[in-house]
Amino acid sequence: xxxxxxxxxxxxxxxxxxxxxxxxxxxxxxxxxxxxxxxxxxxxxxxxxxxxxxxxxxxxxxxxxxxxxxxxxxxxxxxxxxxxxxxxxxxxxxxxxxxxxxxxxxxxxxxxxxxxxxxxxxxxxxxxxxxxxxxxxxxxx
Numbered sequence: 001x002x003x004x005x006x007x008x009x010x011x012x013x014x015x016x017x018x019x020x021x022x023x024x025x026x027x028x029x030x031x032x033x034x035x036x037x038x039x040x041x042x043x044x045x046x047x048x049x050x051x052x053x054x055x056x057x058x059x060x061x062x063x064x065x066x067x068x069x070x071x072x073x074x075x076x077x078x079x080x081x082x083x084x085x086x087x088x089x090x091x092x093x094x095x096x097x098x099x100x101x102x103x104x105x106x107x108x109x110x111x112x113x114x115x116x117x118x119x120x121x122x123x124x125x126x127x128x129x130x131x132x133x134x135x136x137x138x139x140x141x
Contacts, residue, residue: 003089005108005112007088007136009084009085009086010085010121012083014064014065014080015060015064016070016074016078017049017061017078018030027048027061030060030061038074044063046061047062047064047081047122048122049119049122060079065078081121082135085136086134089107092128092129108132108134109134112136115137116137
C-alpha cells in the first residue's frame with residue numbers, strides 16, 4: 001500500500017449537492033454549479049461524493065450546509081452520507097496531482113473491503129490538501 005492509508009471515523013454527513021451530468025467529464029461543471037450558488041466559499045467543508053448506480057458512476061459536488069435555512073433558501077438537493085470507518089489517503093498539493101486520484105481510489109478499494117452502497121468521498125481540506133476516503137465494510141459477525 002504505497003500511499004499510507006489510515007482508518008478514520010467520519011460522522012454522518014448531510015451534503016447539499018450538484019450532480020455531474022457525466023463522469024468524469026462533468027465534474028468541473030458540477031463544482032462550478034455548486035460554488036456559484038454560495039455567497040462565500042470561505043470556511044466551508046466541500047466533498048466530492050461518488051458511487052455506482054448500476055453500471056454508471058454518479059458524482060456529486062457537495063458542501064456541508066451552513067444550516068437548514070440555507071438548504072431551503074438555495075433549493076439544492078441533499079444526500080446523506082453514512083458515517084463510520086473510512087480508509088483515508090491524504091493527497092498533498094492535489095491540484096498538481098489530480099491524475100493520481102483515480103489510481104489511489106483503485107488502491108484503496110483493492111486493499112479494504114468497501115461498505116455496500118457507501119459513498120466514496122473526496123474531502124477538500126484546503127487548497128492544497130485532499131483526503132480520499134473509502135467506506136470500510138463492517139466485519140461479518
